[in-house]
Amino acid sequence: MKKPPQTPLSAIGETRIHRILVRALLVVMTIKWVFLMLDQQLLALFLVTLIIATLLAPIVFRSKMQMEIPAEFHLTAVIFIFASFYLGEVQDFYFRYWWWDIALHATAGLLMGILGFLLIYIKRE
Numbered sequence: 001m002k003k004p005p006q007t008p009l010s011a012i013g014e015t016r017i018h019r020i021l022v023r024a025l026l027v028v029m030t031i032k033w034v035f036l037m038l039d040q041q042l043l044a045l046f047l048v049t050l051i052i053a054t055l056l057a058p059i060v061f062r063s064k065m066q067m068e069i070p071a072e073f074h075l076t077a078v079i080f081i082f083a084s085f086y087l088g089e090v091q092d093f094y095f096r097y098w099w100w101d102i103a104l105h106a107t108a109g110l111l112m113g114i115l116g117f118l119l120i121y122i123k124r125e
Helices: 009-039 042-060 071-090 100-121
Strands: none
Touching: 009 042, 009 071, 042 071, 071 100
16 A cells, blocks of 8 residues: 655645735625625626636636646736736725735736746656
8 A cells, every 4th residue: 555645744834824815815806796786786796706706717727728827826826916906906006006006017927937837847747
């Protein structure tokens, strides 16, 4: 009888932190979704619905995908989506803070570089 491979403690902590943060952001956006539904703010409701679907897509389709997305990259993408769409559009951070757009563009460039690296060097199973 073979033993299952041991997961390092650091990887267990990373996946736990990843799950907690993704779930917390989803809870925040779900609560906002309910308030937007009650206020009948349809454009913001549509945006929040798309954000929630985007965040859930890698989790829902994990078994159908041919590759595993690293937790760090998914977490970074989740935070970026949350910051750009939810905070930027729904909470009006683009209008409140002059530097918000600049910070997100810099972050987007970093994410694109990481994505390019992952597409080239990720192992397909």
